[in-house]
Amino acid sequence: MREFDGDYILADNVWDEIVWIWRRTEAPRGCKVEIVEGLVTVAPLSSVAHNHVAERVQRRLYEVIPEDWGVYQRLPLAVPTRLGLYMPDLAVLPEKPLRAGGERLIAASRAALVGEIVSSATANNDRIHKLAGYAQAGVPLYLLIDGLAPGGPMVTLHSDPEGGTYRSLRAVEIGEAVALPAPFRCTLYTSEFPEV
16 A cells, blocks of 8 residues: 555555545544444444443443453454444453554454444444444354334344354343353343433
């Protein structure tokens, strides 16, 4: 890849070009910039309730993950085969890939669990595009917290990715408990979630 005057590149492939654009996209503080299906997108600042839900889940996960793992918010996870670079609300993975330093993207396949909290700005991406991207990357668990679901507020745990799709899912209404399987073996009490 060759860069000319900082404003133009000659890339060897579409992925490199899109990541170059992503790195240079300016957005207001608090907004997240992602690549979804090859398009650079900017999502607005999350609500306070959205952040509270993320904190509740993160607190529970820290009780059960190994010491050398972390729960990260807005960690850039790459799925180049789908031209995707997602900044999930929660990603659980070993700390080792993050210790490498420098400006790196983390392969989504390194995550053991990814969680997205649906907002009106991200609903389509979270329910469709990221679901497919995380499945294709082989992320074992995709937790979708969807306070805007058409049938009412739901939490859906997608699991068993195979052939680019999740083979299993468990959906409960917000207010009911969600059991996470190994390696987490914990229960999320969604009754603690505020309206998102």
